[in-house]
Amino acid sequence: MVVGDASLDIDTLVIGAGPGGYAAAIRAAQLGQSVLCVDKQYLGGVCLNVGCIPSKALISAAHQFEQVSHASAFGIEAGEAKVNWGKVQEFKNGVVSKMTSGVGTLLKGNKVQFFSGEVMFINENEARVFNDQEAPRYRFKNCIIATGSRPIELKAFPFGGRIVSSSEALSLPEVPKSMVVIGGGYIGMELGQMYAKFGTKITVIEGLDSILPGFDTDMSRLVAKKLKEKGVDIFTGAKAKSAEQTDTEVKVTFEVGGEEKTVTADYLLVTVGRRPNTDGELGLDLIDVKMTDRGLIEVDDQCRTSIPHIYAIGDIVAGPALAHKATYEAKVAAEAIAGMPSKVDYKCIPLVVFTDPECSSVGYSESEAKEKGHKVKVGRFPFAINGRAVSLGATDGFVKLISDTESGLLLGAQIAGAEASNMIAELGLAIEMGATIEDLALTIHAHPTLGEIVMEAADVALGHPIHTIVK
Incomplete structure (x- = not known):
């Protein structure tokens, strides 16, 4: 076990190897920094191991089971569908294994050192990383904290057993x-x-x-x-x-x-929600990082904490606890360390829920746009009269576009329906680039696709839809 006082030098210490942590480590390394990434549990964090990825694998399996069970609606006689739960779990675990091993390959390929263990700050420039075998001490020029969150445990319903x-x-x-x-x-x-x-x-x-x-x-x-x-x-x-x-x-x-x-x-x-991992043995109290009463770390628009060379990203800072938000912030923090002018802009962060039907949202809702002082025009079009949706047997849902009446700028969008999680990307890009509702209407969408619903909703907002009647 290494327990001496001699410190090893590193440019950037990244604490956490989830979607925020590993992305921060890779981007920092790409920018020429020597990087040590530490995680006490697993590569890929909650998202890849017990969150986004395994849950979507199980949701996909459930969708397949439902599809087979209703195959007769398409003229397919498949017999009685049965669930082999052991095989479902094998599928899920295989997906997780493939994704987490991929993270390890990416870190290695970008020459990021990885340490499986915990971190404790000694002071603002040094930290001890340790596990059962070793406990080296590192001196760092910069640090990115990306320790994520955990499920909130209610006192009346402690986790365990059933x-x-x-x-x-x-x-x-x-x-x-x-x-x-x-x-x-x-x-x-x-x-x-x-x-x-x-x-x-x-x-x-x-x-x-x-x-x-x-x-x-x-x-x-x-x-x-x-x-x-x-x-x-x-x-x-x-x-x-x-x-x-x-x-x-x-x-x-x-x-x-x-x-x-x-x-x-x-x-x-x-x-009932998630709690930021800013307590415990990390030793944030030893370096006096400013925090909110909810345990979130206060940061500026470059993810910099009250200590200028220490950054924080992901679930431990304000905003929705989303993997893609953490990855976005990771790149901003790593680039800020490198002296680049990168800053966060949350206007176009999509929200997605993988229910049935899927639901997604980006930018302002109708009420939010009005609260911001916009005179709003709404274009809405249902999945029920889209040819591709009908052929898929997925007619529940709609696309709703929120635009500014005077400028025509797209302010927000909400989608409920099949593939809403993928369809929202076009609208996030449209808002990011300052597209108008007319730009969407004039963009030729392939037929027959679900993406056409976006174009149709834009036509509704402009008052000249082809495939529905405006009363």
Whole structure:
């Protein structure tokens, strides 16, 4: 074990190897910095190991199961579809393994040193990295903190046994017959709907007035409709109070409309948000980095903390806890260290939820645009009369475009429907480049595609649609 006082020199220390950390390490190395990246758990962080990637693998498997189960609608007689949960888990684990090993290859290819262990700051310029085998001390010129977040654990519903977080929910030993989900946000709805497709009886308990808070109300209603078609019970304006569990089940007590109710299920999934990983053994208190009362690190528009050579990115700074936000900030921080003028601009960060139908949003919502003082024109077009959507059997959904009446500039967009997660990219680019609603209408979209719905919505906003009648 290396425990001496001699320090090794490094240009940039990156703490965390998730989508923010590994991207920061790679970009810093590309800019000529000697980089050490440290993570105490795994390459790829939560996203690649117990978040974005494995959850989407399971959601894809559930979608395939549903498609086979309804193949007769397309004239395909496939017989009775069955779920081999062990094989589903093998598929998911294979996807995770491929993605995480790819991160290791990228770090190595960019000559980034990787240390599997923990970090503790000694002072503003030195840190100890350690594991069971060694504990070298490093002197750094700059540091990027990218330690991510973890699921919030409620005092009344401690994780363990039949009470699980989103991480454990991805690796249950079997498809449960029933599950209660506390929290109707995007994580709870993605996982709840995935299990519902596999045949699990799902009960959702959400404290606010609707599921998917923060998304367009038409979107949340559409997802709620699809959930109910799968037999999901949704209680909004409800407060979860307590849980009692045995070796085989958990009984949840909650209150809704002034009435106390109970529901018993195989598992209770708690998805009420995430907590930034800024506490613990990192030693931020030793270097006096300014933080908010929520444990978030305060940063400027170059992701620089109150200590000029220390930066922070991802879930530990203000804004939505999104992998693509962390990756974006990672590049800004690494470039700022290199003296480049890069700054964050969150105007075009897309929000995506992989429910059925998928929902995505970028820029302003209609209400936000009005609050900003814009006179708004809205163009909306349904999936139901798009040829490609009809041929896919995916007619639920819409594209909604928000534009400024006077300038015609696109201010925001919301999409609910098949491939919404991919379709939103065009609209993010349009806002980024200052495109007008007319630019979208004049852009020739291939036929028959879902992308045509964007062009059609633009035509609606301009008042001359071809494939619908404006009243």
